[in-house]
Amino acid sequence: MRNILITGGAGFIGSHVVRLFVNQFPNDKIYNLDALTYAGNLANLTDIESANNYTFIRADIQDLDKLREIFTSNNITHVIHLAAESHVDRSITDPLAFVKTNVLGTANLLQAAKEQWQEDFADKLFYHVSTDEVYGSLGDTGFFYEDTSYDPRSPYSASKASSDHFVRAYFHTYGMPIVISNCSNNYGPNHFPEKLIPLMINNIIQRKSLPVYGKGLNVRDWLYVIDHARAIQCIFSNGNTGETYNIGGHNEWTNIDLVHLLCDKMDEKLGREAGDSRKLITYVKDRAGHDLRYAIDATKLKDELGWEPSLQFEEGLSKTIDWFLSNEEWLTNVTSGSYMNYYKEMYHN
Numbered sequence: 001m002r003n004i005l006i007t008g009g010a011g012f013i014g015s016h017v018v019r020l021f022v023n024q025f026p027n028d029k030i031y032n033l034d035a036l037t038y039a040g041n042l043a044n045l046t047d048i049e050s051a052n053n054y055t056f057i058r059a060d061i062q063d064l065d066k067l068r069e070i071f072t073s074n075n076i077t078h079v080i081h082l083a084a085e086s087h088v089d090r091s092i093t094d095p096l097a098f099v100k101t102n103v104l105g106t107a108n109l110l111q112a113a114k115e116q117w118q119e120d121f122a123d124k125l126f127y128h129v130s131t132d133e134v135y136g137s138l139g140d141t142g143f144f145y146e147d148t149s150y151d152p153r154s155p156y157s158a159s160k161a162s163s164d165h166f167v168r169a170y171f172h173t174y175g176m177p178i179v180i181s182n183c184s185n186n187y188g189p190n191h192f193p194e195k196l197i198p199l200m201i202n203n204i205i206q207r208k209s210l211p212v213y214g215k216g217l218n219v220r221d222w223l224y225v226i227d228h229a230r231a232i233q234c235i236f237s238n239g240n241t242g243e244t245y246n247i248g249g250h251n252e253w254t255n256i257d258l259v260h261l262l263c264d265k266m267d268e269k270l271g272r273e274a275g276d277s278r279k280l281i282t283y284v285k286d287r288a289g290h291d292l293r294y295a296i297d298a299t300k301l302k303d304e305l306g307w308e309p310s311l312q313f314e315e316g317l318s319k320t321i322d323w324f325l326s327n328e329e330w331l332t333n334v335t336s337g338s339y340m341n342y343y344k345e346m347y348h349n
């Protein structure tokens with residue numbers, strides 16, 4: 001039996017990974033470790049919270065002693081590390097929070113795993129979930145490959161790049177079995193509404209202005225979150241130790257084209273007049289150091305492990321809009337912050 005520690009499991013991507021693992025691996029124990037920051041929300045997991053193989057642990061990866069205790073008392077054999085500060089805009093206003101969680105927190109987890117495993121690395125794995133943003137910014141052409149040089153340009157991507165380097169250092173120096181995946185932008189249910197797609201959906205519902213940074217010509221490669229979770233399961237089960245796998249959707253959109261598409265789809269679903277929501281678009285000051293374009297080449301993952309996205313973008317976007325429209329309570333709680341008050345009462349901090 002494996003004791004699998006998933007960090008950041010109350011967040012957007014983590015909650016989909018936790019659900020997939022709890023359902024796919026009933027004979028393993030799944031521990032969800034999360035500090036429940038503003039981005040962590042246990043309401044993302046109500047459907048599986050009473051499963052026999054699931055345990056939630058509230059802890060901060062900045063706390064090495066606490067991690068040591070968790071590894072020892074639960075005999076952790078596998079780690080899937082998603083906990084992070086994840087929003088580029090927040091990293092511009094508070095870079096040190098990103099150093100503390102993404103760099104120091106990852107180093108703490110590696111150290112706790114190393115001490116627990118004592119160089120007996122048989123049937124152990126440290127899986128680190130990272131981003132394509134570590135590769136920097138592309139021009140109009142080209143793709144990020146697994147061997148593209150790192151060139152992070154925001155405090156967020158610099159902190160993720162640093163964490164990737166620490167994970168590889170534990171592989172090369174101590175022989176720890178690790179695997180890393182670098183994924184493009186995710187979208188889907190439970191996405192925190194300060195990122196582009198859920199923010200626009202929320203603002204369209206409320207007829208608020210739609211803030212497009214700069215000229216809206218920056219390009220992102222979008223992948224449905226459940227396809228990312230499937231890729232993580234595939235790499236966890238079949239990936240080669242020490243390797244890196246890029247995950248992406250081959251699905252590039254300029255921000256403005258994407259916002260137009262969202263507006264049009266939502267006008268249709270909300271029974272509004274065609275073109276209504278586009279009128280809400282407002283061009284605002286550009287993000288500092290705004291990366292122009294990200295695009296992943298995921299051929300290695302397809303050729304070696306057989307993974308491919310299962311959803312076309314329009315279908316994924318439609319499912320996403322439907323999820324937000326039928327989970328307005330979730331959206332209201334998250335945007336009003338009332339779930340944070342609940343945690344304060346529940347956990348007394």
Ligand code: NAD
Nearest residue numbers: 008010011012013035036037039040060061083084086186
């Ligand atoms: P998120 O912000 O939605 O969730 C992060 C989770 O980590 C939250 O539940 C939060 O409570 C928890 N957390 C934060 N600091 C913590 C700490 N110090 N200790 C313990 N838990 C802590 O993020 P996400 O979008 O789900 O991203 C998850 C991972 O995937 C991150 O590592 C991110 O870098 C990576 N990633 C994200 C994307 C994307 O498009 N969102 C793309 C590629 C890679």
Ligand code: TYD
Nearest residue numbers: 088185194195196197211212213218220255
């Ligand atoms: P975001 O969802 O923050 O992801 P990332 O910066 O990690 O790619 O932003 C996606 C793109 O959308 C990015 O180019 C910035 C842009 N953007 C806006 O134009 N307006 C917004 O309100 C937000 C949050 C993002």
